[in-house]
Structures are given as C-alpha cells and as structure tokens.
Amino acid sequence: METTEATGRTVEEAIEIALEQLGAERDQVEIEVISQGKGGILGFGAEPARVRATLTISPSGLPAVSKLVVDNLLRSMKVSAQASARPQDSVEEGTVEFDIAGEDAALLIGRRGETLRVLQFIVNLLVSQRADGRVVLDVEGYRERRYDALRILASRVAERVAATGNSVTLEPMPANERRIIHITMAEHPEVTTESTGMGESRKITVSPQRP
Numbered sequence: 001m002e003t004t005e006a007t008g009r010t011v012e013e014a015i016e017i018a019l020e021q022l023g024a025e026r027d028q029v030e031i032e033v034i035s036q037g038k039g040g041i042l043g044f045g046a047e048p049a050r051v052r053a054t055l056t057i058s059p060s061g062l063p064a065v066s067k068l069v070v071d072n073l074l075r076s077m078k079v080s081a082q083a084s085a086r087p088q089d090s091v092e093e094g095t096v097e098f099d100i101a102g103e104d105a106a107l108l109i110g111r112r113g114e115t116l117r118v119l120q121f122i123v124n125l126l127v128s129q130r131a132d133g134r135v136v137l138d139v140e141g142y143r144e145r146r147y148d149a150l151r152i153l154a155s156r157v158a159e160r161v162a163a164t165g166n167s168v169t170l171e172p173m174p175a176n177e178r179r180i181i182h183i184t185m186a187e188h189p190e191v192t193t194e195s196t197g198m199g200e201s202r203k204i205t206v207s208p209q210r211p
Contacts, residue, residue, distance in 0.1 A: 018053035
C-alpha cells in the first residue's frame with residue numbers, strides 16, 4: 001500500500017496535504033496522527049501537526065487511475081464541474097476519454113483550447129506514474145466542435161488554393177489540430193499540405209499540386 005507523511009498547522013490541514021500527495025479521497029485512506037502539534041507562544045516553540053496516510057483502496061488500471069486523477073485535479077482547482085468517462089467501446093484501445101461538464105466547465109477550455117490542452121498534459125503526466133495508456137479530455141463536446149470547424153476550414157482553403165493556384169499558410173496550431181487539416185486535405189486531389197516551423201509556432205502551408 002502507498003503511504004505518505006505530511007505536516008500542517010493543524011491535523012486537518014496535514015490530512016488535506018497528505019490526500020493531495022496521494023491523489024486520493026478521505027474514505028480511501030487510513031490516517032494515523034503522529035503529532036497533534038503545538039501552537040507555541042508568540043510563535044516560539046510551535047510544532048506542526050504530522051500525520052501518516054496509507055491508501056486502503058489502491059486504484060489499478062487506466063480507467064480507475066485516470067478517473068481518480070481527473071476528479072482530484074478538478075477538486076483542487078475548485079471548479080464546479082464533473083468528469084464522466086465515455087464508453088470504452090467508442091475509443092481507441094489503451095485510451096480513456098472523459099467529458100467534463102458543469103457550471104464552471106467552460107473555464108477549462110481557454111483560448112482555442114489552450115487551457116484544456118494543458119490540463120490534459122498534467123493529467124497524463126500524473127496518470128503515467130501509476131498506469132499505462134493515454135487520457136483524452138473534452139469539455140462539453142468542445143473538441144469535436146473544434147474539429148468540425150477545422151474540417152470546414154480545410155475544405156474552404158483547399159478550394160481557394162485550387163481555384164487561385166496560390167499557396168495559403170494557416171495560423172499556428174497544436175499537433176492534434178494540424179492532423180485534422182492534413183487528413184481532410186489528403187482527400188483533395190489538387191492541393192498538398194506541409195507543416196513548417198517549430199513547437200507551438202508550427203503551422204500548415206497549403207499549396208496547389210504541381211503537374
């Protein structure tokens with residue numbers, strides 16, 4: 001079983017810190033109070049409270065671990081939102097997808113999905129310490145709406161390039177969005193696509209097919 005020790009100004013604060021370290025709920029751990037701590041006089045002689053927390057329910061497997069991580073992260077961010085896993089038969093093997101919904105869910109998207117990408121990165125980093133696989137996050141269907149918009153954009157740009165014979169360079173996009181553009185335009189016989197640039201500045205140039 002996984003165990004950690006934590007200190008705080010009070011026993012309750014030490015317990016909360018221990019729960020964060022373990023990424024667990026209160027009913028998933030056994031708490032041992034090592035020291036109640038001392039308040040001291042005018043700050044002198046004060047000692048922190050110390051507790052030892054041991055997981056009594058150790059989640060295993062990608063779905064269980066990822067759900068625990070996502071729930072704890074949302075709670076620590078103090079947002080009013082809940083995550084629900086999509087059916088496993090609708091996603092790729094070795095992947096778990098969550099849709100986040102709730103009063104504060106929109107705050108997790110950010111400008112063009114930037115906050116959502118960062119949140120997904122953090123979740124995958126934490127999950128990788130306990131399970132193998134990949135976690136995909138979405139907020140109230142935002143990701144699919146964005147992908148639909150990108151497919152429409154790709155089709156329109158492809159027609160423009162084919163009609164004018166002039167290349168068009170799109171704005172920088174993350175890898176998952178560039179992939180949508182590449183896949184959509186691969187079906188067009190009169191244009192080609194190429195990614196250029198580095199890191200977050202990487203963008204797609206759409207050019208007419210040369211005879």
